Amino acid sequence: MRLLLVEDDRLLAEGLASQLEKAGFSVDVTRTAKEAVILGEQEDYKAGVLDLGLPDGNGLDVLRKWRSSKAIFPVLILTARGDWQDKVNGLKAGADDYLAKPFQTEELIARLNAIMRRSEGRVQSSVKAGRFELDENRQCLKVDDGTERSLTGTEFRLLRCLMGRPGHIFSKEQLMEQLYNLNESPNENIIEAYIRRLRKLVGPETIATRRGQGYLFNDAV
């Protein structure tokens, strides 16, 4: 799950980014409205966090530009405490949720997960596919037979991507995009390596290869 954090305050941005990453997201950070608009349109984010107070423009304009282009990912806006006007305007401009500063990172993460679930039409905080269930809170994989296995961060992110849309073919490039942000670009073989690890967990049949196209999660077992 890749997301975009638009935050002017460098310190806050870094702190948030690292916590979000710990929570299983890959995060791109930008400090300017200009860059935010471009990134939002070009990259494939699953959600955005937008601070309204930016040095080079109003955050609401960023949001409006996203909404008038094809950038349709859900957006959570950060407002100064008690600034009701911002909140109302933000929701009008197409925001999906808001959070007043100061806030606890836990709450931000919870709300982010919520708007992402909503935008995918999910209700629960877990992803089910075939015999498996992915627990978003505990980052672990449950099998039908009651067994359970905890996942490393990368294992979890990759599996969530695949299980989020069983039967759909994800190319290696797409998976790279969801797993890593703009600053990271490991060897593409990393996907193969992790697919291999996941297959050891869910069985080789469950993740199918479509040579030249990509990988898919097979929920028919």
Next chain:
Amino acid sequence: MRLLLVEDDRLLAEGLASQLEKAGFSVDVTRTAKEAVILGEQEDYKAGVLDLGLPDGNGLDVLRKWRSSKAIFPVLILTARGDWQDKVNGLKAGADDYLAKPFQTEELIARLNAIMRRSEGRVQSSVKAGRFELDENRQCLKVDDGTERSLTGTEFRLLRCLMGRPGHIFSKEQLMEQLYNLNESPNENIIEAYIRRLRKLVGPETIATRRGQGYLFNDAV
């Protein structure tokens, strides 16, 4: 499905071409308006992607020349962001769709498929003929009895060509043109070889030979 990409920026062109090829198209790329006009008139493309900003002429002129000749394939134009004038002029000049830069390749592919479907009078993203159905997203072949078989890239492209017009005779030369771009020119026996493979999938009766003329997909089974 062969298509023509007219794009000045070499880097963008290469990236797009490789992704389009991954999506099952065979792509010719040109950087100049002059060559674009000639190729469009001479070759048999199923669609065109036209960047309006070209070094040696206006993309709209290319489009007009195509339209005034027999080049009637659907065309998607790429415009600079928010350039409404270009967009309007483009549609006036006969474009079938437009996309503002920057864009995601997925969207370009989706729109391309859409204008191609429209130009063939199709609505769904699958081709049906006889007992068979070709799923464009998953590159697989479904049979009436519920079975399903995924196809390799070349198998898929060839079958799509034949199934796209059941009963119509395609010469080997035509099939070669649809399967390969100007830079590739394998032995013509390759068509025979693939026809054989397809017959193993759909049954020998389903693809008929018209000796000296070509092959056709027989949807009466």
Next chain:
DNA sequence: CATTAACCTGAACTCTTTCTGAAAATCTGG
């Protein structure tokens, strides 16, 4: 009915993509 060109067929070959196991590098908590 002999000739010829077109087509079919199976296998071999090449090239690319993916798999695999292990080692190296990096990160993290103590």
Next chain:
DNA sequence: CCAGATTTTCAGAAAGAGTTCAGGTTAATG
């Protein structure tokens, strides 16, 4: 700074897709 866990890289093996080839069949033609 160390120890363990995790992430990343590497290089060779394996598998798969694309292509070619040689020889066998078939259909058209005079």
